[in-house]
Amino acid sequence: MKIIDVLLLEQAQGLFEKFAQGIAVQKVEDSRVQVYRLEIDPQLIILFYVGEINNKMPAYLVENIGPGLKRIIWLLDDQQFSDMKAVEEYGSMVGQFDELIPAAVVLKTDHSKWGKMAENLVNEGLFLGNHSRLYFWNQDIERDALRIWKSIWSPSDIPAGLNSPDSV
Amino acid sequence: MNNLIIYLLDENYREEIERLLPPPDYIIKMVDDLSEVISGCQTDLVDLILVWPANNLAVADLQVQLKKNNLESIPYVVVVRKPQMFQELLNSRCLDIIQIPIPQKEFLLILNKNLKLIHAPSTNSSPEEQEKSVENSNLLNSLDRLNQNRENALITVTQSGHSGRIYVNQGEIVRANFRALESVDALKKMVGLFEADTMIHLTDVQEESATPAETTKVLRDLKNFFAEQQRYIAGTVSPQETLWIQDEDSIKIYSPEDSKRQILELCRKGESLYQLLMIMNQDNLEILNNVNELLQKRILLSDSMMGAEEKEQPKRSILSRIFKRIGKIFKKSPQNESPGKTEFEARLDDKPSIDHLEQSSELMAGEGELDSDTRAKIDLYFKEIYQ
Numbered sequence: 316m317k318i319i320d321v322l323l324l325e326q327a328q329g330l331f332e333k334f335a336q337g338i339a340v341q342k343v344e345d346s347r348v349q350v351y352r353l354e355i356d357p358q359l360i361i362l363f364y365v366g367e368i369n370n371k372m373p374a375y376l377v378e379n380i381g382p383g384l385k386r387i388i389w390l391l392d393d394q395q396f397s398d399m400k401a402v403e404e405y406g407s408m409v410g411q412f413d414e415l416i417p418a419a420v421v422l423k424t425d426h427s428k429w430g431k432m433a434e435n436l437v438n439e440g441l442f443l444g445n446h447s448r449l450y451f452w453n454q455d456i457e458r459d460a461l462r463i464w465k466s467i468w469s470p471s472d473i474p475a476g477l478n479s480p481d482s483v
Numbered sequence: 484m485n486n487l488i489i490y491l492l493d494e495n496y497r498e499e500i501e502r503l504l505p506p507p508d509y510i511i512k513m514v515d516d517l518s519e520v521i522s523g524c525q526t527d528l529v530d531l532i533l534v535w536p537a538n539n540l541a542v543a544d545l546q547v548q549l550k551k552n553n554l555e556s557i558p559y560v561v562v563v564r565k566p567q568m569f570q571e572l573l574n575s576r577c578l579d580i581i582q583i584p585i586p587q588k589e590f591l592l593i594l595n596k597n598l599k600l601i602h603a604p605s606t607n608s609s610p611e612e613q614e615k616s617v618e619n620s621n622l623l624n625s626l627d628r629l630n631q632n633r634e635n636a637l638i639t640v641t642q643s644g645h646s647g648r649i650y651v652n653q654g655e656i657v658r659a660n661f662r663a664l665e666s667v668d669a670l671k672k673m674v675g676l677f678e679a680d681t682m683i684h685l686t687d688v689q690e691e692s693a694t695p696a697e698t699t700k701v702l703r704d705l706k707n708f709f710a711e712q713q714r715y716i717a718g719t720v721s722p723q724e725t726l727w728i729q730d731e732d733s734i735k736i737y738s739p740e741d742s743k744r745q746i747l748e749l750c751r752k753g754e755s756l757y758q759l760l761m762i763m764n765q766d767n768l769e770i771l772n773n774v775n776e777l778l779q780k781r782i783l784l785s786d787s788m789m790g791a792e793e794k795e796q797p798k799r800s801i802l803s804r805i806f807k808r809i810g811k812i813f814k815k816s817p818q819n820e821s822p823g824k825t826e827f828e829a830r831l832d833d834k835p836s837i838d839h840l841e842q843s844s845e846l847m848a849g850e851g852e853l854d855s856d857t858r859a860k861i862d863l864y865f866k867e868i869y870q
Binding site: 356384 | 644853857858860861862864865866868869
């Protein structure tokens with residue numbers, strides 16, 4: 316069985332559960348940290364380790380999942396964006412992986428703020444850095460989160476031929 | 484005499500441990516509570532903590548508490564019951580992992596090897612030099628020793644989440660891998676690492692030989708390679724120093740296929756020679772040659788080559804930049820409060836350039852990379868849900 320670790324940092328408690336509506340995540344009850352399990356098939360499991368950005372992150376969370384980490388997802392709310400307290404702390408803690416681990420920043424916002432955006436950018440995310448994309452999530456639109464879930468894992472959205480053979 | 488604290492997580496092992504580690508050779512204190520482990524370390528001169536049997540959370544908690552109480556210098560060895568625990572704890576900071584059941588003699592052999600390492604007198608060389616030389620000579624020496632004694636072993640080498648394995652059967656290296664590297668390439672990469680954790684587990688190896696060359700010859704070549712690497716490094720730059728690119732334009736001098744370009748890309752935000760050698764798959768001597776050339780052309784600069792001002796410049800992580808960018812988007816600007824177009828909308832007019840798209844190809848490269856089969860499965864799963 317293959318297990319993929321994903322670190323999910325939410326700005327407010329419960330944001331992940333809303334974002335994950337529609338995918339069959341199950342809370343791992345006997346875990347000391349907030350962990351959700353998604354069974355892709357019997358041989359492939361994704362574990363989401365959920366941390367709240369405004370609370371101090373337990374050091375062992377990052378230390379534990381670091382080696383097997385495949386994605387970092389930041390779930391943010393544009394209404395409270397400027398109120399985030401521990402961003403720097405999280406940034407530096409996760410920063411040790413950011414050169415190598417693809418990150419997705421998902422911003423809960425509404426259409427009025429991104430109405431003019433090109434469709435491909437809406438679908439494939441806005442470039443933030445080599446390993447980072449920004450996605451906009453409109454909670455009022457049914458299945459909008461699913462669009463992002465699909466895109467986060469979909470490397471085929473990257474134009475063919477651009478992957479360098481020298482990638483390490 | 485060895486003073487051990489046994490962090491006992493299953494009472495069923497108590498008697499067995501008492502029989503296995505008798506006084507006066509071993510003075511053991513068995514406790515089942517983490518706070519007692521910590522207080523024991525604070526009041527006694529403890530040589531080693533044994534976590535028996537270990538699990539992820541207990542080891543993580545122990546690690547946190549040792550750090551919190553300034554007891555990080557006390558090493559710990561974990562005993563695991565299940566092979567999957569062995570895998571999960573490979574990257575923890577433990578000194579060694581012992582998988583049970585195991586013959587008593589072999590258990591004591593591993594334990595005493597670790598205790599010997601703990602009690603080994605320090606040399607007069609600087610701690611850094613000592614650590615580096617031990618790391619490297621250890622792996623070569625261990626391979627030598629296993630070869631001479633015709634032993635079976637599985638050696639794991641890990642650094643920053645990158646891991647490799649060497650399978651030794653009857654003293655012969657039958658297989659080696661490090662990331663996608665195999666055989667001699669993998670061995671060279673692992674021998675050339677400077678900050679790796681090396682663990683040797685004396686265990687039966689079922690792997691069939693994928694390294695046709697004779698092990699004694701391979702070892703001789705590895706020693707030559709390591710000596711050559713050291714010679715190169717001595718003539719290049721201090722390996723701990725951070726290397727920086729002179730300017731962004733210099734990257735474009737080289738074609739995307741050129742490994743010098745890859746070095747420059749990696750040094751964009753500063754990278755040490757140690758890390759370059761670890762991250763890149765190319766032969767270490769080729770990397771060192773290229774770094775040397777780039778340094779000579781001053782396309783690449785080391786800390787010591789840079790002025791004091793630049794040296795002080797903090798290394799900003801990509802996440803800091805992300806948040807700075809998003810922060811700017813949602814920060815109200817006094818010049819741009821017209822109802823027609825928000826600052827965010829204005830910023831969206833800046834479409835990503837082709838450079839950005841090219842850079843995005845690196846998205847799937849590196850540590851976070853998923854193999855194609857896994858990617859396809861996940862991709863299909865979410866596509867089906869979205870439809």
